[in-house]
Amino acid sequence: xxxxxxxxxxxxxxxxxTRVSRRLAxxxxxxxxxxxxxxxxxxxVGLDSASQQSLSVPRWLYVxxxxxxxxxxxxxASFVTDRRFVASIHSWRRFLTDGRTLRRGARVGLSVLGVVxxxxxxxxxxxxxxxxxxxxxxxxxxxxxxxxxxxxxxLFGNAWPSLNPWRTIxxxxxxxxxxxxxxxxxxxxxxxxxxxxxxxxxxGVTSLPSVLATTIAVYSVVTTVGAILVGPDEWFExxxxxxxFFAFYGRVAPLTWTREGLELHLPGMRLVEEEFVDGLDDxxxxxxxxxxxTFSGFVTTAAGASFVELVAGVGLPPLLVYVVLYLGGFAAxxxxxxxxxxxxxDYLPTYRSxxxxxVWFAPPLLAIAAGYHLAHYFAFFVSLLPTLVTVLGxxxxxxxxxxxxxxxxxxxxxxxxxxxxxHLFAIWVAHSIxxxxxxxxxxAIRSQYSFVLVMMLYTALSLWLISLxxxxxxxx
Amino acid sequence: MTNTHTTSTGESVSDAxxxxxxxxxxxxxxxxxxxxxxxxxxxxxxxxxETELEQYHEAYAEEEATLRRFRIIALGGIVxxxxxxxxxxxxxxx
Numbered sequence: 169x170x171x172x173x174x175x176x177x178x179x180x181x182x183x184x185x186t187r188v189s190r191r192l193a194x195x196x197x198x199x200x201x202x203x204x205x206x207x208x209x210x211x212x213v214g215l216d217s218a219s220q221q222s223l224s225v226p227r228w229l230y231v232x233x234x235x236x237x238x239x240x241x242x243x244x245a246s247f248v249t250d251r252r253f254v255a256s257i258h259s260w261r262r263f264l265t266d267g268r269t270l271r272r273g274a275r276v277g278l279s280v281l282g283v284v285x286x287x288x289x290x291x292x293x294x295x296x297x298x299x300x301x302x303x304x305x306x307x308x309x310x311x312x313x314x315x316x317x318x319x320x321x322x323l324f325g326n327a328w329p330s331l332n333p334w335r336t337i338x339x340x341x342x343x344x345x346x347x348x349x350x351x352x353x354x355x356x357x358x359x360x361x362x363x364x365x366x367x368x369x370x371x372g373v374t375s376l377p378s379v380l381a382t383t384i385a386v387y388s389v390v391t392t393v394g395a396i397l398v399g400p401d402e403w404f405e406x407x408x409x410x411x412x413f414f415a416f417y418g419r420v421a422p423l424t425w426t427r428e429g430l431e432l433h434l435p436g437m438r439l440v441e442e443e444f445v446d447g448l449d450d451x452x453x454x455x456x457x458x459x460x461x462t463f464s465g466f467v468t469t470a471a472g473a474s475f476v477e478l479v480a481g482v483g484l485p486p487l488l489v490y491v492v493l494y495l496g497g498f499a500a501x502x503x504x505x506x507x508x509x510x511x512x513x514d515y516l517p518t519y520r521s522x523x524x525x526x527v528w529f530a531p532p533l534l535a536i537a538a539g540y541h542l543a544h545y546f547a548f549f550v551s552l553l554p555t556l557v558t559v560l561g562x563x564x565x566x567x568x569x570x571x572x573x574x575x576x577x578x579x580x581x582x583x584x585x586x587x588x589x590x591h592l593f594a595i596w597v598a599h600s601i602x603x604x605x606x607x608x609x610x611x612a613i614r615s616q617y618s619f620v621l622v623m624m625l626y627t628a629l630s631l632w633l634i635s636l637x638x639x640x641x642x643x644x
Numbered sequence: 645m646t647n648t649h650t651t652s653t654g655e656s657v658s659d660a661x662x663x664x665x666x667x668x669x670x671x672x673x674x675x676x677x678x679x680x681x682x683x684x685x686x687x688x689x690x691x692x693x694e695t696e697l698e699q700y701h702e703a704y705a706e707e708e709a710t711l712r713r714f715r716i717i718a719l720g721g722i723v724x725x726x727x728x729x730x731x732x733x734x735x736x737x738x
Contacts, residue, residue, distance in 0.1 A: 224737065225733070225736070225737045226736050226737070229732060229733070229736055229737060232729075232732075233729060236725055236729060239725070240722055240725055240726075243718045243721055243722055244722070246714070246718060247715055247718065249711050251686070517675045517676055517679065518674075518675065518679075519664065519673050519674070519675060607674070607679050607680075607682035607683035607685075607686055607687070608678070608679055608682045608707060609707060609711060610707055610710050610711060610714070611679070613711075613714065
C-alpha cells in the first residue's frame with residue numbers, strides 16, 4: 169500500500185479521473201456481463217437467441233447474483249485502504265466557468281418558463297383532450313418532470329429552485345409572516361412525499377388529465393400560501409416535498425453552482441460531504457425515495473396485483489390493503505435501516521450513537537434511489553420523448569397521431585445495469601464516508617457490514633421486482 | 645452509548661471522561677487508546693509529541709497487519725462466492 173501512497177501524491181486530477189473512470193468502467197462491465205447471462209433473454213445475448221440457445225436462469229439465482237455482485241463489490245472496495253486515494257476521489261473538483269451572466273440568464277429564463285408552464289398545465293389538463301397520451305398536462309408532468317427532469321437532476325444538476333414556479337411567485341409577494349418551527353425539521357416533507365406518491369398511485373392522476381389539473385391547482389394553493397406565510401427559503405427547504413425531492417436527487421449529480429461558479433465533481437461524490445443529511449427526518453426522506461419506487465414497482469407487477477387481489481379477497485377493502493402495504497412497507501424499510509445502524513453501533517468500538525451512524529450512512533441510499541429511478545423511468549421517458557417534444561411545441565393543438573417509440577428488447581437489461589450501478593456507487597460512497605468519519609481503517613471497514621447487508625436486500629428486492637411481468641394495479 | 649450527546653458540529657463528547665480516552669486537541673472521546681492514537685495521528689498530525697508520533701507509527705503498522713489478514717480472508721470470500729455461483733449456474737441454469 170505504501171507504493172500506492174506515493175503514486176497518489178503525484179497524480180494529477182486528470183490521471184486520477186482516468187484511473188477512476190477506468191476502474192468504474194471495468195466494474196460496470198463486469199456487473200453487466202455478470203447479469204447479462206442472468207437475464208439471458210434474447211436481449212443480453214442477442215446473437216445466441218438467434219440460434220435458439222439462450223440460457224434460462226431461475227429467478228432466485230438471478231436475484232441472488234445481484235445481491236452477490238453488491239457483496240463482492242463491497243469486499244473489493246474494502247481492499248482500497250489508502251485514505252488519500254479515497255479522499256482524492258470524492259474531493260476532486262473542477263471549476264468549469266465563473267459564468268455569473270450565464271447563471272443569472274438561466275435563472276431568469278427558467279423562472280419565466282416555470283411561471284408560464286404552470287397555468288398552462290392546469291388549463292390544458294382541464295380543457296385539453298382527456299386522453300393520457302396526448303394531453304399536454306399529463307405528458308409534461310409525468311414524462312417531462314417525474315421522469316425526464318428528475319433524471320436530469322441526478323445525472324447533471326438541480327435546476328428546480330430556478331424553475332419552481334411557486335418559489336418565483338412567493339419571492340415576488342410579501343412573505344415570511346410566521347417563523348418556521350425548527351423542531352419540525354424536514355418531517356413535513358417526508359409526509360408530503362408519501363402523500364404525493366399515494367395520490368399518484370391511487371387517484372388516477374396518471375391517466376385522468378382533469379384530476380391531475382385539479383390536484384396541481386390544490387397543491388399550488390397550499391404551496392403558495394405556505395411559502396408566503398413562512399418565507400420561500402424555509403418552505404422550500406423543509407416543507408415542500410417536491411423541492412426536497414429535487415434537492416436530494418441533485419446531491420447525486422456532478423454539477424453544482426457554488427459561490428465561485430459552476431463546479432464539476434465525480435458523479436455521486438458530493439454525497440460524501442458533511443451536514444447535508446443531518447437528522448432522522450432526512451434519513452426518513454431518503455428511505456422514502458427508495459421505498460416509493462419499490463412500492464410503485466411492486467403494485468404494477470402481476471405478482472403485486474394478484475397479492476392485493478388475494479388479500480382483498482379475504483374481505484378487506486382494497487384501499488386499506490394498499491394503505492397497509494404502503495405505510496407498512498415504508499416502516500419496514502426505515503426499520504431495517506435503523507436496525508442496521510443499531511447493530512453497527514453495538515458491535516463497533518465507538519461512542520457514536522446509532523442515530524449518528526444512521527445519519528452518516530443515509531446519503532449512499534440516494535445513489536441507490538437514483539439507480540432505481542433510472543431503471544423505472546428511463547425506457548418510459550425515451551419512448552415518450554417524441555410526444556413530449558410535440559406537446560411542448562404546440563400546447564394548444566394536441567398531436568393527432570402521437571408517436572410513441574417501441575424500444576428494442578435489450579432496454580430491459582439496461583434496467584438491471586442501472587439498479588446495480590446505483591448500488592455500486594452507493595458502496596463506494598459508504599466506503600468513503602466511513603473513511604472520512606472513523607479514525608481506524610479496520611473500524612471503517614467493519615462499520616459498513618450491516619449497511620451493506622441492507623443494501624444487498626434492497627438490491628435483491630429491486631432486481632426481483634424489475635424481473636416480474638408488469639400488470640395494471642388491482643382495483644385502481 | 646447513553647453517555648453521549650451530540651453538539652451542533654456533530655462531534656460527540658463523552659460525559660464520563662474517566663471511561664474514555666479523550667483527545668486533548670478537540671475533545672473527541674474514544675473507547676480505546678488505539679483509536680485515540682489513530683484519531684490524533686490523522687486529524688492533528690502537527691500536534692503530536694515524539695512519543696505520540698512513535699505510538700501512531702506503531703498503531704499504523706499494527707493496523708496494516710490486521711488489514712493484510714482481512715484482505716486474505718476477503719479474497720477467500722470472493723473466491724468462494726465466485727466458485728459457489730459458478731457451480732450454482734452449472735447446476736441450475738444449464
